[in-house]
Amino acid sequence: QVQLVESGGGLVQAGGSLRLSCTASGRTYNYAMTWFRQAPGKEREFVAAVLTGWSGGGTIYADSVRGRFTISRDAAKNTVYLQMNSLEPEDTAVYYCARGRAYSTSPSDYDYWGQGTQVTVSS
Numbered sequence: 567q568v569q570l571v572e573s574g575g576g577l578v579q580a581g582g583s584l585r586l587s588c589t590a591s592g593r594t595y596n597y598a599m600t601w602f603r604q605a606p607g608k609e610r611e612f613v614a615a616v617l618t619g620w621s622g623g624g625t626i627y628a629d630s631v632r633g634r635f636t637i638s639r640d641a642a643k644n645t646v647y648l649q650m651n652s653l654e655p656e657d658t659a660v661y662y663c664a665r666g667r668a669y670s671t672s673p674s675d676y677d678y679w680g681q682g683t684q685v686t687v688s689s
Contacts, residue, residue: 568592568678570663575683578653582687586648588663588680596620598666599639599646602673603659603685610662612671616646621668628671631657653687660684 569591578584586601596619604610614637615626625637636649646663661683664676 568665570665570678570680572661572663572680572683575661575685577686577688580654580687580689582653583649583651584653584685586650586661586663586683586685588646588648590644590646590665592665592678594618594639594644594646594665595641598622598669598676599637600664600666600669600676601637601646601648602662602664603657604662604682605659608659610673613661614648615669617669621666626669650685653685655687655689658685658687 572588574586598615598617598621600615601613602610603613612628616637616639617623634652638647663680665678666676
């Protein structure tokens with residue numbers, strides 16, 4: 567059983583920064599490790615993914631966050647990070663970490679999820 571635990575959310579003013587962490591109890595290598603977010607009344611949406619081994623290579627970003635967010639992976643700590651800069655009120659959401667066998671922007675393609683961490687950006 568894989569467990570994903572997110573942390574690092576909070577309240578920040580527009581233009582500020584936060585770094586989210588997702589620590590996994592199971593393997594992350596060979597899987598797509600992905601961040602999604604869900605705002606109130608909206609569907610869960612893809613934010614960023616980091617791919618390794620069989621899942622591919624490199625990082626992928628949603629257009630809405632490219633250039634502001636950076637996803638990275640620390641293999642030694644089995645942790646995936648999401649560095650979020652130049653935050654905007656529209657970034658307010660619950661952020662979820664997920665593990666999947668391959669890259670996808672569809673939440674249904676991911677097998678394991680964390681509990682989520684709230685990010686609130688005030689204007």
